Amino acid sequence: xxxxxxxxxxxxxxxxxxxxxxxxxxxxxxxxxxxxxxxxxxxxxxxxxxxxxxxxxxxxxxxxxxxxxxxxxxxxxxxxxxxxxxxxxxxxxxxxxxxxxxxxxxxxxxxxxxxxxxxxxxxxxxxxxxxxxxxxxxxxxxxxxxxxxxxxxxxxxxxxxxxxxxxxxxxxxxxxxxxxxxxxxxxxxxxxxxxxxxxxxxxxxxxxxxxxxxxxxxxxxxxxxxxxxxxxxxxxxxxxxxxxxxxxxxxxxxxxxxxxxxxxxxxxxxxxxxxxxxxxxxxxxxxxxxxxxxxxxxxxxxxxxxxxxxxxxxxxxxxxxxxxxxxxxxxxxxxxxxxxxxxxxxxxxxxxxxxxxxxxxxxxxxxxxxxxxxxxxxxxxxxxxxxxxxxxxxxxxxxxxxxxxxxxxxxxxxxxxxxxxxxxxxxxxxx
Numbered sequence: 001x002x003x004x005x006x007x008x009x010x011x012x013x014x015x016x017x018x019x020x021x022x023x024x025x026x027x028x029x030x031x032x033x034x035x036x037x038x039x040x041x042x043x044x045x046x047x048x049x050x051x052x053x054x055x056x057x058x059x060x061x062x063x064x065x066x067x068x069x070x071x072x073x074x075x076x077x078x079x080x081x082x083x084x085x086x087x088x089x090x091x092x093x094x095x096x097x098x099x100x101x102x103x104x105x106x107x108x109x110x111x112x113x114x115x116x117x118x119x120x121x122x123x124x125x126x127x128x129x130x131x132x133x134x135x136x137x138x139x140x141x142x143x144x145x146x147x148x149x150x151x152x153x154x155x156x157x158x159x160x161x162x163x164x165x166x167x168x169x170x171x172x173x174x175x176x177x178x179x180x181x182x183x184x185x186x187x188x189x190x191x192x193x194x195x196x197x198x199x200x201x202x203x204x205x206x207x208x209x210x211x212x213x214x215x216x217x218x219x220x221x222x223x224x225x226x227x228x229x230x231x232x233x234x235x236x237x238x239x240x241x242x243x244x245x246x247x248x249x250x251x252x253x254x255x256x257x258x259x260x261x262x263x264x265x266x267x268x269x270x271x272x273x274x275x276x277x278x279x280x281x282x283x284x285x286x287x288x289x290x291x292x293x294x295x296x297x298x299x300x301x302x303x304x305x306x307x308x309x310x311x312x313x314x315x316x317x318x319x320x321x322x323x324x325x326x327x328x329x330x331x332x333x334x335x336x337x338x339x340x341x342x343x344x345x346x347x348x349x350x351x352x353x354x355x356x357x358x359x360x361x362x363x364x365x366x367x368x369x370x371x372x373x374x375x376x377x378x379x380x381x382x383x384x385x386x387x388x389x390x391x392x393x394x395x396x397x398x399x400x401x402x403x404x405x406x407x408x409x410x411x412x413x414x415x416x417x418x419x420x421x422x423x424x425x426x427x428x429x430x431x
Contacts, residue, residue, distance in 0.1 A: 042071070042075075043080065045067070045071075046067075046068065046071060046077075046080060048064075049064040049065075049067045049068050049071075050064070050068075050084070050087065050088065050091070051064075052064035053065070053091040053092075053094075053095070054091070058099060058100055058103060061095060061099065061103055062099075062100070062102055062103050062106060065092075065095060065103060065106035065107055065110055066106055068088075068110055069106055069109050069110050069113060072110065072113035072114065072117060072366075073113065073363065073364065073365060073366030073369075074365075074366055074369055075369065076117060076369065076370060076373045076374045077117055078117055078118065078119075081114065081117055081118060085114060085118060085123055085126075085127065086126070086130075088110070088114055089111065089114065089127055089130055089131065090130075092107040092108075092110050092111045092114070092131075093107070093111075093130070093131060093134050095107035096108060096111075096134060096135070096138055096151070097134065097138075101144050101146055101147050104138070104147045104150065104151075105146055105147055105150040108135070108138075108147075108150035108151050108153065108154040109150060109153070109154065111127070111131055111135075111154050111157075111158060112153060112154045112157035112158065112362060113363075113366075114127060115127050115128070115157050115158045115161045115162060116157060116161065116363070116370065116374065116376060117374075118161075119161070119374070119375055119376040120161055120162075120376060120379070124158075124161045124162040125162045125163075125164055126162075127158055127161075127162055128158045128159055128161070128162025128163060128168070129162070131154075131158055132155065132158065132159065132171065132172060135151050135154055135155045135158070135175075136155070136171075136172075136175040138151045139151055139152065139155070139175060139176075139178075139179055140178075140185075143192070145195045145197060145198045148179070148198050148202075149197065149198050149201040149202075152176060152179065152198075152201055152202050152205045152206075153201065153205050153362055155172050155175065155176060155205070156172070156176065156205035156206070156208050156209045156358070157362065159171075159172035159209055160208060160209050160211075160212055161376065163212070166213065166216045169209065169212055169213060172209060173206065173209055173210065176202060176205060176206045176209070177206060177226070179194065179198075179202045180194075180199065180202045180203055180206060180229070181225070181226075181229045182194070184225065196236070196237075196238035196240065196241050197240070199233075199236075199238075199241050199244075200238070200240040200241045200243075200244045201244075203230075203233070203241070203244035203245055203247075203248055204244050204247070204357070204358055204361070205358070206248070207244070207247055207248040207251055207354050207358075208354055208355060208358035210248070210251060211251065211351040211354055211355055213255070214254075214255060214351060218255065218256075218257065220257060220280050220284065221280065223252070223257050224280075224283065226248075226252075227249075227252060227257065227258065227284070227287050228287065230245045230248050230249055230252075231245075231249070231287060231290060231291050231294070233245035234246065234249075234291070234294045234295070234298065235294065239308075239311050239312070239315055240311070242298065242315060243311075243314060243315055243318055246295070246298070246315075246318050246319055246322060247318065247350075247353075247354055247357070249291055249295075249322070250318075250321075250322050250325065250350045250354075251350050251351065251354060253322070253325060253326055253350070254325075254331070254349065254350040254351060257284070258284055258287065258288045258291070259284075259288070292323065292326060295319040295322050295323055296319075296323060298315055298316070298319040299316050299319040299320040299323060300316065301315065301316065325350070331348060331349050331350050331353070332353075333346060333347065333348045334346070334347040334348075334352075334353055334356060336356075336371075338368065338371050338372055338383070339372055341372075342371070342372055342383055343383055343384050343385040344383065344384050344385070345371055345377075345381050345382070345383055346381065346382040346383070346384055347381060347382075348382070352380070352381060352382075355380055355381075356381065359377070359380075
């Protein structure tokens with residue numbers, strides 16, 4: 001009887017101590033199953049969209065493209081595209097070449113999102129190589145404003161991420177500049193006035209791509225036309241054009257194009273004659289004075305009846321920041337709260353500010369998700385812990401644990417590399 005009671009007590013003990021554990025395991029397995037089911041469901045849906053891209057009916061392809069764009073906006077689908085990016089790219093390019101305006105716009109956006117998803121690696125360069133010629137052709141062959149805007153954004157994104165040298169970047173910059181300033185292109189006699197909406201997008205996309213040239217030596221003579229034309233756009237009737245031109249000019253100041261003697265990026269020695277050097281310095285100084293005078297006017301512009309106050313304030317704010325930057329050399333800092341885990345995204349140069357503004361516009365509702373999970377954006381911007389948020393004791397422990405784990409992994413990696421180098425050295429001595 002005592003033995004029976006002990007067996008019963010043991011059974012009771014098992015029920016009370018392990019019930020929560022079993023329940024917890026069951027809940028975890030259920031959540032894992034649900035996550036796996038959701039993942040499989042999403043992948044099945046994406047595969048269906050890809051199949052629909054081959055359909056003859058345009059409306060079917062448009063619906064598929066719309067679904068893919070939504071998915072790539074809301075998620076960083078890096079694993080999904082690993083073996084499918086060429087298939088996706090080819091179908092997207094076909095949609096740009098043969099589809100309606102709506103289809104071409106969706107396909108252009110889809111190519112840009114594909115490039116942002118794969119990030120700066122070999123696949124991104126392949127995407128750029130395969131798409132640039134088709135995108136450039138689309139810019140000159142069509143007149144639809146919406147399609148042109150979408151293609152411009154796409155061309156900027158794929159080149160920004162995929163180009164590996166200045167020569168590749170310059171090809172796209174030139175194609176985009178011919179849209180901004182048609183007189184620089186081959187079809188001068190066929191030039192039509194560009195809608196302000198397209199012009200503003202074109203300048204924004206061109207400036208975004210221009211931020212990548214800061215690592216190269218710049219021949220100042222190549223930028224006289226750009227400086228001159230953009231300075232005239234500061235007097236454009238459309239405020240969005242004035243703001244876009246202002247951002248581009250702010251970048252010129254940061255790159256030293258308007259301050260040649262103060263720049264590390266400008267190859268003034270490329271002007272191999274003292275007269276040419278003096279002439280270039282004099283020209284840029286006169287343009288700088290003209291631009292700053294206009295910037296001062298735009299920073300205090302009065303709003304008339306019916307003026308959009310937000311746009312007016314944005315304009316005033318931008319040009320005041322440009323004036324301050326020229327005077328002090330300090331760029332205004334932008335901070336965006338991303339999440340409690342990722343903290344704040346900071347932009348502290350005109351280069352970073354222009355990149356941030358462009359990517360926020362291009363990614364739209366997907367910007368926050370990509371800022372959180374996309375390594376490309378982590379490489380482009382500075383992320384810092386928000387000091388205004390106090391961490392709980394648990395969060396601090398997790399943070400310390402993650403930091404320790406990262407340091408441990410790095411130490412292991414360093415040790416492994418050291419061992420491999422040592423092993424290689426011993427082998428060499430023995431030989």
